[in-house]
Amino acid sequence: MRHVAELTERGRRTRQRIVEETGRQILAAGIGGTTLDDVRAATLTSKSQLFHYFPGGKTELVRAVAEWEGGQLLAAQEPHVHDLSTRASWEAWRAALVDYYIGQGRWACPIGSLATEAAARDPGLAATVAGAFTAWADLLAAGVVRMQQAGELDASVDPRRIAASVLSAIQGGLVLSQPLRDPWPLEAALDQALHALDAPARG
């Protein structure tokens, strides 16, 4: 006997298909530019399915997308983002990240692009987005700490500030790169931010 809102395997797959396709459309056209009819057509589903799996409508769907994309974004940085204990590891991480954005034709951050639109429309979504940023920043800050522990970095630098400035370089670099359709601002900003890791430990 099943209980409320339980999903079968088929249901889970359909739901997931909707989330991923909506994510693609939002990245390309923004929340406002993404219509449920477009999603319905692209996923070969029907209106009733959309509201069956997301009773809260578009708002709930977008939040599900935010959570999914947040996870994907961190997954794309594995395994480097859990190392980051050497300068070489940071470079490997950097390469994976640039490939995720530019190499795979995203040209924007799935989370970052939600941030601006979310802040105005949906406070709950803004909280989800802020949470994704915090989780990400924590991973980077942990890497900075690891570099300090390994004796490769001056212990006086603040890991949280480094993490925030690296994250800002990514987001801001994408803002500049996107309309120019050229990765160089992203790369310049990222490299500049990573120079903060070049302060050797004081012997």
Place this chain on the structure above:
Amino acid sequence: MRHVAELTERGRRTRQRIVEETGRQILAAGIGGTTLDDVRAATLTSKSQLFHYFPGGKTELVRAVAEWEGGQLLAAQEPHVHDLSTRASWEAWRAALVDYYIGQGRWACPIGSLATEAAARDPGLAATVAGAFTAWADLLAAGVVRMQQAGELDASVDPRRIAASVLSAIQGGLVLSQPLRDPWPLEAALDQALHALDAPARG
């Protein structure tokens, strides 16, 4: 005898009122979240006036806003942005900029917030936005050159890359600060980016 599309003083004021109010609404709610009816109500005008001054409709209005905001943004950085020949001048510029964004309750960049939404919806607008970024970056790069000429900065650093990374720090810092409603990521990113100016000239 007047000619086509000439504006009287009254007309110019009305038009300007529409542009500024639309700018406020776009910053708060995005392009998609801004309706002509809201603008009409807030400016105490009528639909016909909106289309009288902007025959191209919302698209043309938004472009006018982008150009106006671009100018305002640079104006807010005066007179510092035309100096930037000393480290102190950069700090004064930094303070003016943070006040423009945070002190005046914007919490987002009028141009940066357009960038993401524009890239998807309106290629012409994206070009305008890219132009605004370029003009801004040119001013910063000129400042870097002035520091180099004054002998305060190593001549080997690339002014364009510095300018791009500082601009990215601003835009990305705002992306992080906005949902958190806290200026610290913006300030951390900006300060980190400005460290690039701390490379003394090689004697």
Place this chain on the structure above:
DNA sequence: TAGGAACTGGACCGTGCAGTCCAACGCAGA
């Protein structure tokens, strides 16, 4: 002071889109 152009008010229209509703299908377990 008359003519005309710039300016203004607001009713009206068409459409695109979020969300509703209900009937039908399919796949388990009893």
Place this chain on the structure above:
DNA sequence: TCTGCGTTGGACTGCACGGTCCAGTTCCTA
């Protein structure tokens, strides 16, 4: 095979919003 829930299809509704239209007013200029 029956029963019931999870699942699916798609027509339908309400309305918000961009855009049109035209009549009326203000104000410059000759």
